[in-house]
Amino acid sequence: MQRRELLKFFSLVPMAGSAALIPWAAANAAPPPSVKRDYFKELGVRTFINAAGTYTMMTGSLMHDYVLDAIQYGATEFCMLDELQDKVGEKIAALVHSEAAVVTSGAFSGMTLGLAGILTGVDQRKVEQLPHLDGTGMKSEVIIQKAHDIVYNHALKNTGCKLIYVETAAEVEQAINDKTALLHFLNIEADKGKIQHEEWVALGRKYNIPTSIDIAADVPPVSNLWKFNDMGFSFVVISGGKAIRGPQSAGLLMGKKEIITAARLHMPPRGFNIGRGFKVNKEEILGMYVALEKYIQQDHDKEWKAWEATTAQIDNAAKTVNGVTTSITVPALGNVTPTLQITWDASKVKLTGKELQEKLRSGIPSIEIGGVKDNSITVTVWMLKPGQSTIVAARIKEELAKATA
Ligand SMILES: *Cc1c(COP(=O)(O)O)cnc(C)c1O
Numbered sequence: 001m002q003r004r005e006l007l008k009f010f011s012l013v014p015m016a017g018s019a020a021l022i023p024w025a026a027a028n029a030a031p032p033p034s035v036k037r038d039y040f041k042e043l044g045v046r047t048f049i050n051a052a053g054t055y056t057m058m059t060g061s062l063m064h065d066y067v068l069d070a071i072q073y074g075a076t077e078f079c080m081l082d083e084l085q086d087k088v089g090e091k092i093a094a095l096v097h098s099e100a101a102v103v104t105s106g107a108f109s110g111m112t113l114g115l116a117g118i119l120t121g122v123d124q125r126k127v128e129q130l131p132h133l134d135g136t137g138m139k140s141e142v143i144i145q146k147a148h149d150i151v152y153n154h155a156l157k158n159t160g161c162k163l164i165y166v167e168t169a170a171e172v173e174q175a176i177n178d179k180t181a182l183l184h185f186l187n188i189e190a191d192k193g194k195i196q197h198e199e200w201v202a203l204g205r206k207y208n209i210p211t212s213i214d215i216a217a218d219v220p221p222v223s224n225l226w227k228f229n230d231m232g233f234s235f236v237v238i239s240g241g242k243a244i245r246g247p248q249s250a251g252l253l254m255g256k257k258e259i260i261t262a263a264r265l266h267m268p269p270r271g272f273n274i275g276r277g278f279k280v281n282k283e284e285i286l287g288m289y290v291a292l293e294k295y296i297q298q299d300h301d302k303e304w305k306a307w308e309a310t311t312a313q314i315d316n317a318a319k320t321v322n323g324v325t326t327s328i329t330v331p332a333l334g335n336v337t338p339t340l341q342i343t344w345d346a347s348k349v350k351l352t353g354k355e356l357q358e359k360l361r362s363g364i365p366s367i368e369i370g371g372v373k374d375n376s377i378t379v380t381v382w383m384l385k386p387g388q389s390t391i392v393a394a395r396i397k398e399e400l401a402k403a404t405a
Pocket residue numbers: 056105106107108109152188214215216217238239240241250251
């Protein structure tokens with residue numbers, strides 16, 4: 001309102017002009033516009049369209065509004081951290097068919113905590129001894145298939161345990177001894193190992209040794225949330241900030257009640273343990289809970305069809321360029337989503353994958369893609385916001401076409 005209009009307005013209102021009624025009028029100034037700070041811009045941090053996937057380096061996934069609402073809600077009140085973990089844990093356990101569950105700071109910390117719980121039970125003296133196992137009477141070895149040897153297994157070593165690598169069931173049986181704490185399985189490499197899930201669980205049962213599985217990147221399908229609990233793994237870990245789109249600094253540890261109870265002795269609010277640094281507060285706990293609940297309820301067929309349609313849009317644009325061929329595949333394990341590979345004949349399209357990556361990255365808006373090789377890249381659409389696929393399709397086509405000139 002202009003000053004003149006304001007005066008007119010005041011003249012029509014009883015007690016008009018009273019500073020008590022309209023506080024900002026007292027300052028004789030218009031109310032300050034609520035300016036939303038653009039932190040990334042202020043800081044000079046590049047933001048981008050994520051056509052790559054759920055990468056920690058790229059900050060994982062984007063949370064839905066209902067997750068942000070839960071986080072914001074959590075930030076407005078105090079509560080007891082343990083009470084919240086108890087109550088949310090019960091709800092989550094029911095959703096995923098486990099005896100118990102706890103929100104952790106990710107799948108990685110879930111592995112450390114689950115194993116720590118197995119090693120110490122609820123003996124507080126042992127809790128305080130980790131990661132030193134020598135002379136404590138605690139077990140100290142974890143058996144893993146060679147094909148399942150990935151960086152994240154370091155989470156198990158953080159307890160002080162040694163990893164023992166095997167290939168066959170016979171080797172598992174030879175490796176088992178009275179120091180064996182756990183048989184650990186990695187779902188994303190399941191097809192590369194000689195021993196499959198059920199046999200792994202059966203070996204654990206036969207020797208009365210707990211079994212665990214890392215399914216960090218293994219929804220969809222949504223049924224994986226309960227499949228491995230139903231199968232009998234003693235504990236299961238999954239990331240919160242991948243396809244579930246919960247907080248990136250959250251995950252789930254699900255499993256046998258006695259393991260979860262013991263694992264929590266290694267977590268905040270308690271110190272004197274190896275897990276004090278794996279802190280999640282009420283905000284992540286509520287965010288993870290609602291993200292999981294809604295993820296389970298959502299229409300997965302509809303989401304899948306939307307991913308297919310969007311992938312086809314980018315595919316159709318890319319393959320109009322002379323010398324470009326494409327394929328759409330779905331990984332059998334881990335990051336199960338349509339994955340578009342765009343490949344080009346290097347004699348027709350004079351561009352390396354790395355050069356294309358740079359061009360897309362430095363364009364406006366900036367775009368990140370994945371799977372960069374000499375003459376191919378990959379694109380996934382599950383982390384795109386509505387409308388971004390049109391930009392991705394146009395930019396990829398544009399850069400490929402330019403390189404054919
Ligand atoms: C992402 C991932 C992890 C680590 O999960 P966080 O939730 O980031 O701790 C562990 N294992 C596999 C197979 C993963 O893909």
